[in-house]
Amino acid sequence: FVNLIRKNTSEPDIATNLFKILKKYKPETAAEKKERLKSMAEASKTEAGKKPTVDKFGLNHVTALIEKKKAQLVVIAHDVDPIELVVWMPALCRKMNIPYSIE
Numbered sequence: 001f002v003n004l005i006r007k008n009t010s011e012p013d014i015a016t017n018l019f020k021i022l023k024k025y026k027p028e029t030a031a032e033k034k035e036r037l038k039s040m041a042e043a044s045k046t047e048a049g050k051k052p053t054v055d056k057f058g059l060n061h062v063t064a065l066i067e068k069k070k071a072q073l074v075v076i077a078h079d080v081d082p083i084e085l086v087v088w089m090p091a092l093c094r095k096m097n098i099p100y101s102i103e
Contacts, residue, residue, distance in 0.1 A: 022055055022075070028054070063089075066092055066093060066098055067092075069096055069098070071096075073100070074099070074100040074101070075100070075101050076090070076101070077102075077103060
């Protein structure tokens with residue numbers, strides 16, 4: 001199964017494009033959050049201060065999102081050690097009809 005995962009990893013150019021897309025959704029820093037909350041307080045919670053959409057990470061958190069069918073795309077690292085931590089995740093994604101990629 002490990003060889004199957006390694007053979008199915010994306011090509012380098014696909015992975016590069018994926019990481020460029022994910023960079024747009026990285027979590028906000030503490031300073032950015034402080035500025036957003038300050039502007040929300042001044043503008044009395046307008047659309048401009050809306051919480052940004054970010055990518056979620058962490059094995060337990062992502063698993064919960066998959067089980068609730070709130071995940072839209074799951075990106076699984078191919079170099080996880082021990083592999084048993086994520087070996088079951090593609091099966092769960094298939095069961096819940098959630099697209100996944102092993103990078």
